[in-house]
Amino acid sequence: MKISNFSCLSQSQTPLVDCLKSLSQQPDAAFYAPGHKKGQGIASNLTDILGNSVFKVDLPELPQLDNLFAPEGVIKEAQHLAAELFGAQQTWFLINGSTCGIIAAILATCKTGDKIILPRNIHQSAIAGLILSGAIPIFINPEYDSQQDLAYSITSVSLKQTLQQHPDTKAVMVLYPTYQGVGGDLAAIAQITHQYDIPLLVDEAHGAHFAFHPDLPPSALSLGADLTVQSTHKVLSAMTQASMLHLQGNRIAPSRISQALQLLQSTSPNYILLASLDAARQQMALSGDRLMNQTLELAAIARKQLSAIPGISCLELIPSPGFSYLDPTRLTVNVTQLGLTGYEADEILDQQLGVTAELPLLKHLTFIISLGNTTEDINQLVNAFKTLSLSPSPFIHFSPTPLFSLAPLSLSPREAFFATSETIAIKKSSGRICAELICPYPPGIPILMPGEIITSEAIDYLQTVLTLGGKISGCSDPNLTTIQVIN
Ligand SMILES: Cc1ncc(COP(=O)(O)O)c(C=O)c1O
Structure with a gap:
């Protein structure tokens, strides 16, 4: 189904949900994937939990259902309605979470060797973007509250200084809000970024609801972001993995976003996830x-x-x-x-x-x-x-989260990812170049990343997290007795 304009669409409609519903009601002898054929072949222990109806709409890219990578039908309509509601010029639906949107934002704006400014408490998906693009990170330490032991946003002052030192930077990426819901002065950050005529990319994974109430922080788009990525599944009602990427202005070519997303997403997108984005958008528009x-x-x-x-x-x-x-x-x-x-x-x-x-x-x-x-x-x-609170134990004192070392990386994350590495005892690793992306998970903020010099503070912190019951991801040795370093 091709459409030429959106003038007859309204926010009360759900083009994708409606199309899935009507297809699920049309009987056909299905000779297409997925192999369970609308649930006829599904394992019974799954239907015991989920029932049958979910499988009837687990459909592939049938002609009526449009194509996520070249949308001109119901996906285009649904994305248009989302752009209108969230205040974007263009919106892309994501079926691989904000993770793929953040990587796409970096791939669309930076090529190998280009500089990008980021806060050091950025999510690991941005580090994946650096590895895939070959971009060179210029990290800024976020403001750190030692009393709370929490990292907040970078400031516009630190961004201004960093841009003066690196005027050839190609993009700025910030975290707004943090996992704890803290947002920095994004309007000032956008203004300084735009003085260099480069795009401001925002990881707004935790802020998909911001546009819907004046008592919430303003949305990143309303404060001047060029691109923002929101985990619609984290705070609105979309299903896990369903996210959106929104774009405004002319600093980023929409075609580069589409190309990058084509590299990163499955060629068999899950329509239940896509429909959940359509339904979540309608729900917010109406209520x-x-x-x-x-x-x-x-x-x-x-x-x-x-x-x-x-x-x-x-x-x-x-x-x-x-x-x-x-x-x-x-x-x-x-x-x-x-x-x-x-x-x-x-x-x-x-x-x-x-x-x-x-x-x-x-x-x-x-x-x-x-x-x-x-x-x-x-x-x-x-x-x-x-x-x-009825049975408090004696007060305990922790050493705070290490402030990240901002020594220039010895290798770019990409070079380090592809370099030859060796496994050594972690107690002997201080001063060596890390080959792994090691994060307490959640929140997925790397304490060590490929290309970074390992410090004793970082090792102590990771070991404290593990000893006290936290989970660490990305380290080939889950007990953290050894670590991979560059040869
Ligand atoms: C700050 C931040 N950015 C990005 C992501 C990735 O989001 P998603 O789970 O939608 O891929 C997360 C996930 O927890 C996150 O906390």
Whole structure:
């Protein structure tokens, strides 16, 4: 189905959902993939959990369903409606999470040897973008709150200085907001970036809801971002892996985004994920205000009641460099006064009190409150913390997260990824060049990346995380007794 203009489309429509529905109702003898043929051949233990209907819409790129990589039908319509609602000139639906959108943003703007400025607390997907593109990272340390032991945003002042030192930079990428919902002064960051006529790319994985309520931080597009990537699945109602990339202005050619995404996404996109983006967009268009009001109310109740519990404190907005906005729907609870690590508190909450956090860290637990939460969830959260606070242990003191070393990389992430490496004892690795991308996961922010000099502080920190119950990804030795270094 080809369409020539969008004038007859409205936000109450769901072109992709409707097309899937009507195809699922048309009987046919299916000689196309997937092999389960609309559920007829699916394993019964899966239908026991999922029922049959989900498989009837697990369809391939049938002519009516358009083509994700050359959209001219229902996908084009659905993406157009999303662009209109989120305030973009063009929107791409992503079926491989914000991960592939962030990599595509780097591939579309930087070639091998080009410089890109990034905060050092960037998500690992950006490092993957550096490895694939061959771009040279110029890292800026984010503002760091030593009392909270949390990293926030970079500042416009540090960006200005870095751009003066590297005026040949080709793009700036920032994290807005952080996992804890903290946003920096993005408008000022955009203004300085644009003085060099280069694009501002934003990892807005945790901010897909921002455009829908004035009490939330402003969206990245409204503050001047050229490109932003949002995990629609993290905070709105799309299914896991379903994300969006939005573009505005003329600093990035849309064709480069399409080419990059073609390299990164499956040629068999899952239509259930795509339809979930279409449905989430319609839901926000029709009920976004009500849903965000309700979510903000629940979050405010939770924040107030948690803050009244002895030994518990929630992260609050205290405007300071790197901290201009706080998403009120993100609750970050410090548990150190209870004498617990975030990991220990997480285990007790999850296994004994039926409450599961999004992100445990050494000192904190972060909870996402979204349109899916109920008053009962909030009551359970508050009661669980009341129980947890009844038997505090002695206060514990942790060494803080190491401030990242910003010594220039000895090798670019790409060169290091392809260089020959060897495995050595981790205790002998300080001063060597790392060959691995090592992150506590979540949050997936690398403590060491390929090409970076290993420091004793980084090793101590990773070992502390592991000893205290955190999970580390990317290290070939899960016990961290050995590490891969460049020969
Ligand atoms: C800050 C940040 N950026 C990007 C991503 C990647 O998002 P996705 O899971 O949608 O691929 C994540 C995932 O946790 C994240 O926390």
